[in-house]
Amino acid sequence: MREDLDMEVIEGGVTAVQGFKASGLHCGIKRSRADLALIYTEKEASAAGVFTRNTVKAAPVILSQKHLSSGRARAVVVNSGNANACTGDRGMKDAEKMAETAANVLGIKPEEVVVASTGVIGVPLPMDKIQRGIYEAAEKLSSHGGSAAAEAIMTTDTYPKEFAVRFDLDGVTVTVGGIAKGSGMIHPNMATMLGFIATDAAVSPDMLKKALKYAVDRSFNMITVDGDTSTNDMVVVLANGLSKNPVIDSETPAYFKFLRALERVCLELAKDIVRDGEGATKFVEIEVTGASGVEEARKLALSVATSSLVKTALFGEDANWGRILAACGKTGIPFDPSKVDIFLKSKGGIEQTARGGMGLPFSEEKAARILAEKEIEIIINFNEGEASAWAWTCDLSYDYVRINASYRT
């Protein structure tokens, strides 16, 4: 959909950015796969985070919110395989111990360490393994370690997720790169979404926070695999300023250029999470256009993206526009159904299935061709205003049920 010609997509994730080192390794929480990641910037960075809105927040979420209130950070330590959620006082102490251990070995302050966990709920962390792991991870820190970190934060993701862009900002080259993990579900747990983004742009903590919120609202917050929100979700950005651009501390043109790059990195990582959704066979973009306001457009797009009926119809390659319209209606957002147009689009073509809220006689054969593709767009035009929004989802397949019903196998 939205293209950007003046930024270059480059290889790698967090360590594509100058001054960032990372590592990932197996410390023993999981049986054999990597389960501990460390990200570090030698130069102190501006830092910001957005966190799960779930009332039930895991200990590392509470701790990292506290640490990031200063707007500064130098390291991120992440374990997978255990969420350190619903673990009471001991969980809080363990999260603090993770920050302290990383701080000690890196020679920084505990408050400069962001902590994240993902995995099993309600089981205490094996702190001896994790502490040994943090020491080893610090030794292994490398400017080529981003991919190892991306791998170590995975749960049931089938591949690691990295993305980076490079662009010119006020005459200097700036890089933004990130890693993420998505739809992994481990007993007893739900999909946890983690994203860690690095940049060498110089940005004030306040503007970095503002930019991250904007970017996440249009990316990570517009994707859905099954509508559930984890106790552990977080997206964190660190900006170490090594590119030496004039510090972005207000809404200058440079801010908006940086914002676009940050949004792009968040969006590509978020889309990758959907593509790797549990049991997903299709990647679906929902475009709501002609809505009365942006908030309305976002809610409408997310309602379609979350509907089990729409998602099963997509799995069945069924041009079921009635379910799409009904999913819009159930938001309670007022609109005139008799103005709504619905289109299905993919590499296989484009077909209008409803006009003015009524079904059009459409070619079943053409619709089948469109829906047979792996990447599909649903376009819903409300013909009421100027606002648009996009959401991304996957289909709901037998494998989603299998993965989530029989985690033990």
Added chain:
Amino acid sequence: MREDLDMEVIEGGVTAVQGFKASGLHCGIKRSRADLALIYTEKEASAAGVFTRNTVKAAPVILSQKHLSSGRARAVVVNSGNANACTGDRGMKDAEKMAETAANVLGIKPEEVVVASTGVIGVPLPMDKIQRGIYEAAEKLSSHGGSAAAEAIMTTDTYPKEFAVRFDLDGVTVTVGGIAKGSGMIHPNMATMLGFIATDAAVSPDMLKKALKYAVDRSFNMITVDGDTSTNDMVVVLANGLSKNPVIDSETPAYFKFLRALERVCLELAKDIVRDGEGATKFVEIEVTGASGVEEARKLALSVATSSLVKTALFGEDANWGRILAACGKTGIPFDPSKVDIFLKSKGGIEQTARGGMGLPFSEEKAARILAEKEIEIIINFNEGEASAWAWTCDLSYDYVRINASYRT
């Protein structure tokens, strides 16, 4: 859960009530199954309805809301196989024609007829077949026709749903009986919920409306199969007063006794809809207790009932209390996770899986025995206040995906 000793459950549905006749037949919308139902009371009745909150409302919903604004009705005509939704001006005219046809043949006014439809969206009604069907249905009206009507409103329901109770009210015998249909999905459509309830109690239109809203909020509005809301949902009650109790026109003890019976009928019909949910292998009651307020309790219970992760875990017979707690948290309702207790219960026993928001070491074997049952209770105690609420759901199985992905087979 809630028992009632002073009301008698009796056979039948709407025609268990004196003065009501009904019929059901095949008029030709569907290939061979019954698709047209008529309910009629010779004596004019107080009447009230509650309707879908979906912004996209089918023509019969809009018409019936208008007709019921008088608080009076004498007949309900229902077709299945076609929802008459997203059918524009023609759809509105067709709904009016259904009311007029029924009014003509029964010798009443069109405004006294409630119209309902369920089935395919976006396809015009075959009005010639429906009009002939209404004539035939009027001829077949009988005081034993309730079951035929219950059968004729079905879509993919696997069995007809009827329930009736009889009780003493101020020295006279009063009956409340109803029929309902649930989780049928037909291309391109979503689950439509219809409920029609008859009573011979004498109740003013205002109090009948109040009672119906209360009862539906605690029954039909607390069930979920997949979280989607149809364009055609409605629940309607007709009270013809033939039992000759002193008219209930305020919140007297008689009102509350009547209310309890109405709630019971709505609840049993609603539960039956869940039991017959598409692909359902388990019936699950979620009890939220110790919440700070009733509205909060209702939202928490419904959030658990709607969570795909909880529903797949139940299908997998997995004692996944972390998903239950997270589904509560995602409502955004403030509560202290460290106070929450979670229990699983069935004929197989009862087991506490979390205490104070933390996992308890529990017997996997016992949990498996509990979850192996067909009817399961999840009890969540927030230990914060006095409020309780109940919601009902089914599990999310392979068959749900199969039914909704491949409607053509």
